[in-house]
Amino acid sequence: MRSDMLSKRLRTVAHMVTRGNRVCDVGCDHGYVSVYLVKQGISPGVLAMDVRKGPLGAAREHVAEYNLEDRIETRLSDGLHNYTAGEAQSLICAGMGGKLMRRILEEDADKTASFQELILQPQSGIEQFRRFLRENGYLVQEEEILEEDGKFYQVIRAVPTGNQTVRAAYGQSVRIRWEAGEKKLPEDELCKLEDRYGAINLNKKTTVLLSFLSREERIYGEILESLRDNGLTDERRQDRYEQISTCLLDCRRVQAVLTESVETF
Known part of the structure; x- marks a missing residue:
């Protein structure tokens, strides 16, 4: 299977897997990643x-097309x-909402904790999902933010630590120095921003992240304008x-810090 047959998003998911590991792909859809x-x-x-x-049947056909029945098992x-x-x-759990992904991980918590690593790509509710990982002892060791066809995606590689709660910095030795005026932001504010955007993403300071922040700024501005136009009398x-x-x-605070030093690719 040629690499160009898989989307950039799914290639990013696949290449976060530790080479040599056997994989369980939950929500495999048509089995392209498998x-x-x-x-x-x-x-x-x-x-x-x-x-x-339906999708599992399509995955089974796709596996057979490449004669990989002895290497890939499909299961309802x-x-x-x-x-x-x-x-x-x-x-691997990718391409579904953060709430659904959390339910899958929570309903079989012992099975989830038995994996060496979780490769996760939530489509929504990312801040809440990162907080869930942190509060349940999962350490984010790798993450990427990418843009494809005008949409932004975040991919996370997390490992279980056995601890009840993991620090917001996710074990990173380098912390972004967020500042509000002359004062450093309190820990809970740092935690919130790192849950929203990813501590590793923030430390990488990529142009993709800056593009994502610019879009967020525009969207927030449009929402505020609409609210003002329709009146703010309602509580x-x-x-x-x-x-x-x-x-x-x-968003603007993060942009101000990141634009001081941007890593370009």
């Missing part, structure tokens, strides 16, 4: 699982329900306005 992992020599074998019979499963701990070292509108105003301030 086939890619084996064809590229990244994984010796993959368990491709999906809750839907809602999350990790039909997975047995120890069948794989790496878990719910006022609360929403304050919430978005805070998000805009945070």
Whole structure:
């Protein structure tokens, strides 16, 4: 399978897998990542699982097309329900909302903790999902933010630590010096920003992250303008306005720090 047959997003997911690990791909859809992992020599074998019979059937056909039935097993499963701990070292869970991903990991917490690493690509609710990982003892060791076809994606590689809570800095030795005027931001504010954007992403200071922040700034500005145009007499509108105003301030604060030193590729 040629690398150009897989999207940039899914290639990023696949290449976060530790080479030589067996993989469990939850929500495998048509099995493209599973086939890619084996064809590229990244994984010796993959368990491709999906809750839907249709996509799983397509995955089975795709596996057969490449004669990989002895390397890739397809299995009907809602999350990790039909997975047995120890069948794989790496878990892939990509292309679904953060809430659904969290449910999958929580419903079979012991099975989740049995993996050496989790490769995760939540489509939404990313700040809340990172907080969930941190508060449940998962250490983010690698992450990427990328843009493809006008959309931004974040991919995370996390490992279980056995600790109840992991620091917001995710074990990084370098912390961004966020500043509000003359004062350094308090730890809870740092934690919130790192959950939202990713501590590793922030330390990389890539142009992709800056593009993402610019889009966020524009969107927040448009929401505030719309709220003002429709009046702020309603208490719910006022609360929403304050919430978005805070998000805009945070976004601009991060932009100000990152533009001091940008790593270009």
